[in-house]
Amino acid sequence: MDILIQNAKLIDGTGKSAYTGNIGIHQGKLVLSNLPDTAEEIIDAAGKHLAPGFIDVHSHGDELIGSPGTFGDLCKVNQGFTTQIGGQCGVSGAPTSAAFQQDPVVSTEAMNPRLLQLRRDGLSWPEYAEFVRSVPKVTNYKLFVGFNAIRIAAMGYADRKPTDEEMDHMKAMLKDAMEAGAVGMSSGLAYVPGTYADTEELIQLCKVMAPYGGIYATHMRNESKDLLTSVKEAIRIGAEAGVPVHISHFKVMGRDYWGNHKAAIAEIEKAKAAGQDITCDQYPYNCSMTIYTPCMPPWYFTEGTEALVDKLHDPALRAKIREEMEDPASDYENFYRNSGSWEGVTLCYCPKTPEAEGKSVAAYAAEMGKDPFEAYFDLVIANRGVGTAVYHSISDDDIFDIIRLPYVMVGSDGLVGSREEKCHPRGWGTMARAICAMTKDNSILPLETLIHRNTGMAAARFGLKNKGLLQDGYDADLVLFDYEALQDNATYANPNALAGGILRVFIGGETVYQDGALTGATPGKLL
Numbered sequence: 001m002d003i004l005i006q007n008a009k010l011i012d013g014t015g016k017s018a019y020t021g022n023i024g025i026h027q028g029k030l031v032l033s034n035l036p037d038t039a040e041e042i043i044d045a046a047g048k049h050l051a052p053g054f055i056d057v058h059s060h061g062d063e064l065i066g067s068p069g070t071f072g073d074l075c076k077v078n079q080g081f082t083t084q085i086g087g088q089c090g091v092s093g094a095p096t097s098a099a100f101q102q103d104p105v106v107s108t109e110a111m112n113p114r115l116l117q118l119r120r121d122g123l124s125w126p127e128y129a130e131f132v133r134s135v136p137k138v139t140n141y142k143l144f145v146g147f148n149a150i151r152i153a154a155m156g157y158a159d160r161k162p163t164d165e166e167m168d169h170m171k172a173m174l175k176d177a178m179e180a181g182a183v184g185m186s187s188g189l190a191y192v193p194g195t196y197a198d199t200e201e202l203i204q205l206c207k208v209m210a211p212y213g214g215i216y217a218t219h220m221r222n223e224s225k226d227l228l229t230s231v232k233e234a235i236r237i238g239a240e241a242g243v244p245v246h247i248s249h250f251k252v253m254g255r256d257y258w259g260n261h262k263a264a265i266a267e268i269e270k271a272k273a274a275g276q277d278i279t280c281d282q283y284p285y286n287c288s289m290t291i292y293t294p295c296m297p298p299w300y301f302t303e304g305t306e307a308l309v310d311k312l313h314d315p316a317l318r319a320k321i322r323e324e325m326e327d328p329a330s331d332y333e334n335f336y337r338n339s340g341s342w343e344g345v346t347l348c349y350c351p352k353t354p355e356a357e358g359k360s361v362a363a364y365a366a367e368m369g370k371d372p373f374e375a376y377f378d379l380v381i382a383n384r385g386v387g388t389a390v391y392h393s394i395s396d397d398d399i400f401d402i403i404r405l406p407y408v409m410v411g412s413d414g415l416v417g418s419r420e421e422k423c424h425p426r427g428w429g430t431m432a433r434a435i436c437a438m439t440k441d442n443s444i445l446p447l448e449t450l451i452h453r454n455t456g457m458a459a460a461r462f463g464l465k466n467k468g469l470l471q472d473g474y475d476a477d478l479v480l481f482d483y484e485a486l487q488d489n490a491t492y493a494n495p496n497a498l499a500g501g502i503l504r505v506f507i508g509g510e511t512v513y514q515d516g517a518l519t520g521a522t523p524g525k526l527l
Contacts, residue, residue: 001026001039002509008045008480011448012470013052013455018448023050025476028509028523032472043504045480051451052468053082053477053507054431055458058248058281058411062086062093062143063105066112066135070518071419071496073138077505077513078498079431079488080479081412083140083527085462088248088413089219090148090188093119094128095173100156102149103305104386105291107351107417122153125177129526137524138512140477142462144186144217145177147205148194159196159302167201171208178208181526183462184215184243189230190294190333192301195221199233206241215462217246222333224254224393231264235271235278244277246461249413250402251394253288254338258395261402272407279461281411282402284434285394287492288335289348289415289424292389293380295336297324305385312377322373335391342372344392346492348422352383357422358493361389388415390424390492400444403434409453409461410434422495429490432499436488447483464527476509 001024009018024031024039056076061084064072076084087093091105096119108116115131123131125145132141154169155162162170174185187202188194206216216238220230231247238245247268252261272278293305300308300321311317324330328337339345342361350356356364356379365375379387402408414427426433431454438444459468466474479502486501498516505513508523 001031001036003041003043004035004039005043005045005050005480008048008050010470011049011051011451013452013468015449015452015456018049023470025506025509028476030470030472030474030476032470043480048480048503049483050478050480052455052470053479053505054080054451054454055083055085055462055464055468056081056412056414056430057085057409057454057458057462058088058283058413059084059086060088060091060105060413060415061139062141063091064110064416065093065132065137065141066115067110068112069110069419070138072416074518075414075416075428075496076139077518078502078516079429080481080502080505081139081431082477082479082505082507083142083464083467085142085144085183085411087144087146087182088186088217090146090186090191090194092144092146092149092186093132094123094125094145095150095153095177096120096123097153098122100152101304102152106415107349107386107421110418110421125173125182126180129180132526136522138518138522139507139524140527141524142183142464142527144184145174145182147185147187147197147202148191150174150185150205151193151197157193157302157304159193159299161198162201167204170205174205174208178212178214182214184217185209186217186219186248188219189221190219190223192298195298195332199237202237203240206237206243210242213463215244215246216241217248219248223251224257224333224338227252227257227260228263228267231267235267235276238276238278239271244279247278247280249288249411250280250282250408251288252398253391253393255340255393258398261398265405279407279409280402280405281409282399283411283413283426283430284399284403284437285424285426286392286396286399287424288391288393289388289413289426290335290391292345292347292387293385294333295325295345295376296321297330297332309381309385312381318373318377338393339391340393342376346390346392347379348388348390348424348495349417350379350383350387353379388423400442403438403444409458410450419496425488425490425492425495427490428496429488429499432486432501433488435486440483440486476506478506480504
């Protein structure tokens with residue numbers, strides 16, 4: 001044995017009760033039977049839990065693949081994640097087109113400069129896969145191709161139906177991605193240009209990936225007042241295209257709509273009873289986070305964010321946008337109204353106005369002596385539309401109801417920039433928080449059940465061979481943790497704090513995290 005771990009409380013990833021036992025690691029694989037008494041390293045794990053490495057089923061960590069720093073890896077492994085399912089919400093590193101540039105999602109300074117140039121020049125999915133394989137990685141990745149990325153590469157930010165030629169181009173790009181190993185196609189229908197696409201366009205594209213077993217993962221069109229309609233759309237796309245459906249960060253946003261998840265769940269379970277394959281993920285926080293531009297209606301972004309930024313100097317346009325943002329009947333996912341007011345929108349990352357970070361838009365506006373809407377528009381201009389915010393818009397009761405569903409897994413949705421850049425605490429603490437909130441503190445789910453969701457169940461869902469279970473011959477991706485000391489230390493005020501209680505993380509048999517730090521090992525692979 002390379003490593004022998006003795007006397008651990010083993011949680012095997014199946015959902016069965018933990019038991020005390022020994023496990024070995026030999027040449028990157030797990031050994032559970034015929035174990036010797038000696039090894040190059042023996043770890044006495046008495047009183048500690050050992051589980052398969054956790055799988056982040058909704059990670060945006062692919063934005064930082066090959067980044068100059070290590071924060072993109074540290075934020076994941078510090079909470080026990082060993083594999084990331086990336087390319088979510090319609091956003092992926094490829095395909096891109098030199099003719100139509102994608103708006104940045106995270107600070108470009110945090111990203112791999114070579115990848116940035118490849119994306120600007122035009123990057124196919126197979127070329128992107130080769131890049132991902134070529135750079136050192138701590139964790140494993142399996143990636144979706146983003147519908148929004150495909151649409152931008154074919155037709156920019158146009159608010160119209162694609163031409164036949166453009167649709168053929170999109171289908172060809174999706175086929176290339178599936179043949180190069182994409183797990184499926186994700187959509188971000190609350191974001192431009194995904195919001196411009198109709199249901200038929202999505203069905204036609206999903207049919208392309210059906211022969212490959214591709215999964216349709218969706219950030220739905222609306223997660224507040226039109227939640228039920230959006231769930232029905234996702235179900236219809238899966239049914240008519242003949243593909244499995246995965247609903248991303250299933251929740252209800254907006255105080256006026258809390259409790260609406262019950263009708264949406266009934267619709268999902270009706271479809272499942274009829275034979276559809278549907279799963280969901282959830283992050284265990286009562287605030288969402290994304291870029292701060294979706295507070296404004298999507299019909300103003302047809303020429304891209306940069307073009308809108310220049311137009312926001314016009315007082316008449318500002319007044320018109322404000323009127324539509326304040327209108328409860330406005331037909332878009334209104335992040336501003338979902339948060340109740342500007343007091344419910346907390347600014348996270350503002351690269352050109354860091355003095356605004358960590359403050360609500362209302363508080364920042366008061367400091368500046370401005371009307372909150374004017375302060376918001378000025379921030380968008382000053383930062384050229386780049387930045388993120390936290391939206392206080394979700395009910396704890398809804399969160400607990402959703403995680404009880406047997407087809408829901410935990411996903412961080414952790415959009416992280418630089419090590420110092422403020423983000424949502426889910427970027428650094430999701431899995432520790434899930435265990436604390438759902439098991440230690442509130443007894444919503446047994447520990448073994450919760451861990452099963454993000455090990456054995458997640459591996460089966462996303463086609464991860466030899467992962468997610470403690471079985472002979474499986475990959476030695478493991479997390480050793482102290483359950484009593486486990487704690488999500490990341491907060492909204494200090495979102496980048498490391499989780500407590502995660503003692504050691506192994507990927508492919510190599511120790512990648514120990515004593516609160518990365519070891520420098522980079523065994524990660526593109527799966």
